[in-house]
Amino acid sequence: MSYTKPLPRIDTLNQPFWAAARDGKFLLQHCPACGDTRFPPGPVCPKCLAGDQDWVESSGKGTLESWVEMHRAYWDGFKDNLPYRVCLVRLEEGPLIVSNLIDTTENVRMGAPVKVMFDAVTEDVTLPKFTLV
């Protein structure tokens, strides 16, 4: 069955992230000059404007800052998954990212520890998602 959900637009800037995700790694763009880390990546460091940015691997651990349950499918591909959970995670390394919370338990609280897992949705794309620790 073909995958009907929206896929990331892979470009030269974010290509290393998506390549690493296929290997089960969550990369963060990193500034060798000032140490800032972030996702999504940018063309320059927003702190010090250095141009040459590299990548570091995140531990994949973080805490839950918030979450929602989507009850409407803005994309048809999500119709069969309603309702599904989207979470806001503060990674150990600092960046704030959006992903899916796999767990369906009612017992969810802000500040809960979460960790990354990898969902290979197509041959080319693996989406990092999160689960309660």
Add this chain to the structure above:
Amino acid sequence: MYDLNDLKNKIAVIGVGNTKYGNFPELDDYGLAAHAFRNAVNDCGIDKNKIDGMLVSRIPYYARMGEVLGINPRWTITLPGHGRMSGMGIIEAANAIATGQCDYAALMYANIGRSRRVNYGGDESPGTWDPWGFTSPGAAHAMMFRRHMELYGTTTRQLAEVSVAIRYHAGLNPDAVMRNPISIEDHESARFITAPLRLLDYCLINDGAVCLILTSKERARDFKKPPVLISGFGAQDTYSPSSIANFDLDFWYPAVRAAGKQAYEMAGVTHKDVDGLMCYDNFSPTVLFSLEGLGFCGQGESGHFVEDGALRLGGKLPVNTDGGHLSNSYMQGWALNVEAVRQLRGECGARQIPDCEVVQYVQSTPCTRSIIYTRG
């Protein structure tokens, strides 16, 4: 160079106009804007050929707009269709008039989202997080409100007070789109769109247009109605994180505080002087965030503040007396500024705030703006 505070009470709104609000597939953006423009021109009695400044938002092509209205301004500016542009546009126009770039500015906004079946999510504007199914401004506000619940114990019944009070006002406004009264129970049993937010936490999507005409205080005396003065304004943007659109982890609290402080100081008033608040209500939680940022209550205390009908006419602080975006019309802040003018003129009939002297507009968004209006 002049000090921004020198602009206090120097610029006036002389004319306001709007279309009817609803579903008008027979009109296009220009048609809607032209009707609002004509109403604003008639409202103040200006010769439209005197208008030498034009600002358009969510209108495709400024030059066609000029052609449609038969005007050739010497100051033109186009802003995108984002809701946050109303506060920005009014401040831009005030500065253009103050610096002599134009004498009479017409500001127009048209939205035909109802007829065009706009969803505000999904493939209309895919962003970084769509692969995870995170899309739409409403979802971003749900994410913030969930956090507010967790941090401060705010409840959805308290949130309901916002929608219920604003719908009550719509019931007093014969032109509002949604006028049937609703209760807290109606809010609590409405279907989820993005939990914890339900249908009645979301603004309308309707067609319509708004126009405001601004000039200097001196010139304002020549027109039909008493001028309403722009007494103060303030601004603060928050661009990180912008990949998570329409979102701020701190509910834009620092930005609203900064913009509010600037506006109050410029106008020489405090929040205690405000007779009515016109508050950007794309989603009901935004009202809570605005109340906290402006200092009507402490941070985290807005849930308690809004209880027992505090936002209704006759309550502690009347908010969005026209019915706001939630129940009157989704004119992305523009109609709220029109309502501020009408309240200060005393034109609001059943929904009139008694002895109304100071009305504040606020948009708590990535481009936070606040404007304080007083009677001229």
